[in-house]
Every structure is written in C-alpha cells, then in structure tokens.
Amino acid sequence: MADERSIKVDRLSVHYHGQTAIRDITFTVSKGMIVGVIGPNGAGKSTLMKAMLGLEKSKGEVLFFGKKINAIRKQVAYVPQRNSIDWDFPVRVEDVVLMGRFMHIPWYKKTSREDRSRAREALEKVGMQEYSNRQIGELSGGQQQRVFIARALAQDADLFFLDEPFVGIDVESEKIIVELLHQLSKEEKTIFIIHHDLSKVEKYFDELVLLNQTLIHAGNVKEVYKPDFLKEAYRGSAAVINEGNEMVVVGP
Amino acid sequence: MIENINSFIFQLLNYPYLQNALFAAVLVGIICGVIGCFIILRGMALMGDAISHAVLPGVVIAYMLGASFFVGAVITGVLTALAIGFISQNSRIKEDSAIGIMFTAMFAAGVVLITALQGTSVDLWHILFGNVLAVSRTDLYFTLGIGIFVLGTIVIFYRPLLLSTFDETMAKATGLPVKWIHYMLMLLLSFVTVASLQTVGIILVVAMLITPGATAYLLTERFSVMLFLSAFFGVVSAVTGLFFSVIYDVSSGASIVLVASVLFAIAFFFAPKQGLVFKMLKKPKNETVAP
C-alpha cells in the first residue's frame, strides 16, 4: 500500500492568536527521502515542523506511513534550532547523546551498558568521541550541532527533523553531517531539514517543500527549484538569475 | 570557637528538641537543594518564590478549620501554579507578571486572614521566618515522609525531568507529557515549602531553593553531580546555621540562609572554572573571549 511508504500532510494550518502562520499546506513525500523545507524568514518553516510533530495546535491531518504522530513518537528524532538550547546547562557531550536513548529505557531501569555503547558509537560517527567529557558550551557551533546529530543517531529513529542544522557551522562539520544524512537516507530513513538560504539546495535534498505561509510548491528538487517558484516564495527578497543550465541564486 | 562547638554538641546530646531541629534542618537542606536544581535550570526562581508565599493562606485556613496545614498549603500552592499558567496562557500578560500578581494576592490574603484572627495562637512571625527549635517528633516524621516522597519521585522521574528541563521541544516530540511534568514539579515545590515552614519560614524558603543549587552550578558540569553538591551545601548550611543560631541565640532560619549565602559568595569568587578570580587571572592569556 502506498500509505505505508509515504508521509502525507493534508491541509495543515496553524494560527497564533488569530494570525495565520501556515495555511492549508498539503504535500506527500516518500520514505527514505531527504526533504528540504525552504522559505524566507517567518515563512512558517519551524511552525510546519512543529505542527507535523503535533507540538502546535493545528487543523488538518498528518499521516506518517499511515499512522498518526502519537503512534510513532519513539521513532522521531528532533534536532532543535541552535538558539533554543541553554549552552550553559551542566551536561557533558556524552550525557546529551545518551538522552537519545531515554525513550527506549523503561522508567524502572537504569541506563544499560548497551545504551552507553550505542551513544558512544553515535559520537564516533560524528567524529566527536574525543570531546565526550566536555561541557556542551565549550564546543564550536559545528561541534555542538554534531553532538545533537549524534543524539538523533543514538535514538535509532526512522524519522529525522532538523531545524536549520547548517546555520553558523564550519565547513568540516557541515560535510560530516551531510554525509551522515545521505547514509541515513540510504537506510530508508526519512529526513526533514529546514534550510534557510538557497545555496546547495540541489546538492543536499531529494525533495523540496517550498512555502511562504501557504505552500508554493512541493515535489522533486528539480521540479520545485525553479526561478518562478522561488520568486513567488521570496517575493523579491532573493534575486534568482538563470545562466544557461546553471541557476545562480543570490540570497537576501 | 572550639568551646562553642563543644557546647553545641553537649546541648545536642542532651536536648531532644535540638536533635529534632537538627534532623529537620538537614532534611530540609537536602530536599530544597535537590528541587532547587530543577528550579534554577528551568529559570523558575520567581515561581519558587511565588509558590512558597502562596502557601500562607492555605496554612491559615487549615488552622481555622482545624485541618492539617499540610493539605491547606498544598492546595493553595498548586492552585497558584495553575492560576499563573492560566493567566499567562489566556492573556497577553507575561508569565513573570502573572507570578507577581498571583503570589502577592495570595500572600496578602494570608496576612489579612491572620490579622483577622488576632488573639489566637497562629504565630505569623514563626510562619514567616520559621522556628526550627519548636519542631516536634511528629513534625519531624512528617518532614521525613515528605523528604522520602520528593526524593523518590525525583529518582523515578529523573530522565524525563532532565530531558524536559534541558530540551523541552525534544521532550515533547518524543511524547513526554511536559505540562504534567511542570505541574508535578510545582506540586513537589509546595511539599518542600511546607516541609521548610518551620525550619526557615515562608519568606526565606526561596533562598534554600536557589542558593545551594546556584553554588553547585558554579562548581560542576554534570547535572547529577550538581544535585548531590546542592544537597550537600543545603545540609552544611543547615547544620552550621543551626549552630550559630543556638550559640548566639539568633533566628535559626535567617542564620541558615546566611551560611548558604556565604558559601555562594565563596564559590562565586573562587570556583575553579566559573569563579570570578580565576576568570580574571585567565583572561589576558586567552585570545578568544568566551561568549
């Protein structure tokens, strides 16, 4: 059945105090895709993600492989926007990654050796094992992001939601993260990534959801990443120039 | 000083009321220290202050009805937490203003009730500032019960509490009932306040919640260690404060809080990593300035 291989968002709307943040967003993506959620500032990208995860009051319906969000919560890994974390919090890198295991540990049990080794493996995958004893505030932006990716990996999730993972990070970290995400996509994991600027869109994503309060267009990257759609979404705040086969995008 | 310590120990061995006081103060130091860590990291210091003040009318009404003051205190404490949430979610009033409105209202109601009851034996001074030397055996068992309940709850819910404190959105995304966890903490906070009534009193409870935790926060980078350190500083403050209160015959609650404050001041200046002195010494060498 097609349902079990796809994520369907049907007429999803969110209002904050009577003001529309997103309206009637409808799209379908299939399992194992890397999906870019693209749009200008305040377009409602974070809101869309939160509404899909059932964290914001919304109208409409979202089905993950035919199921409602509450049935698959343990399979959802979420990487928050960097500015929503208190970097002075007294946790070390390894403690943060271990949090990815929490939902799998019953309340009456202690964290097992296996949970710890899973966490350690995840940390190795992002190349941060040497930093496992550091307090999280003592890392660079890219390293911090890698730690949160490691937490998501440790969770063994099927669905990944990342809110602007590439903002303010170094090239090296970005490369490591992108490689890992492609690896995950090969393992049939579905990944949603909010992406702020338009660079590298074609390289990173399989599918795009382009929105500005309402859906502009969704589908395969090649189909969506076109000057007309982008112009409509960014309404003049980004200049899009077509040069032969290459499309050059100048961000706002 | 040695004489004073000997005299304190002598009194401790000979007067059961002082033993009760010491046990009660130690227990309060532990539970306040532990709950305080969550209060600090969730940025809810003002909420702690609010709940502790809001307990007053509950205590007075319970006294008027001849009911257990514990029940009264918990009811008004939790009602206040709910009312604060209700106001800030259903109007444009921000949470800190909602807290300010609610806790002063509750506290004022308590004071009015007490003054209306003049001539009875409700002692406003003792409720406000504590009187640890009046702790009875029954009070002590009662405090012990609260302590076991509070610590047990924290042990059982340690992981959900930690995750929802550190990363609320992820906690919600993985299905933790974040709102219920918040109200559970408020409930524990009311319990802890009631347990602390006799030791430090309503007004100074917030110091026992915040100060030892803040001291611990400056000294460690692990949450579990912070919990233990905070409880430890709570106990040290309680014992040392009680000592000064007995020897110099001053208010027990206030001297306990003062000791806690002195510990904080020491950590603030001399903590190995976060201390002001070492930060100043290190600065010229480092080229990058920490954010």
Ligand SMILES: Nc1ncnc2c1ncn2[C@@H]1O[C@H](COP(=O)(O)OP(=O)(O)OP(=O)(O)O)[C@@H](O)[C@H]1O
């Ligand atoms: N909690 C909230 N209460 C009220 N309005 C909100 C809230 N969160 C978001 N909004 C509003 O909803 C709109 C969409 O916000 P959202 O954060 O989803 O945008 P975004 O596309 O993620 O933007 P950015 O690129 O800046 O992260 C904005 O106009 C914002 O002001």
Ligand SMILES: [Mg+2]
């Ligand atoms: Mg956003």
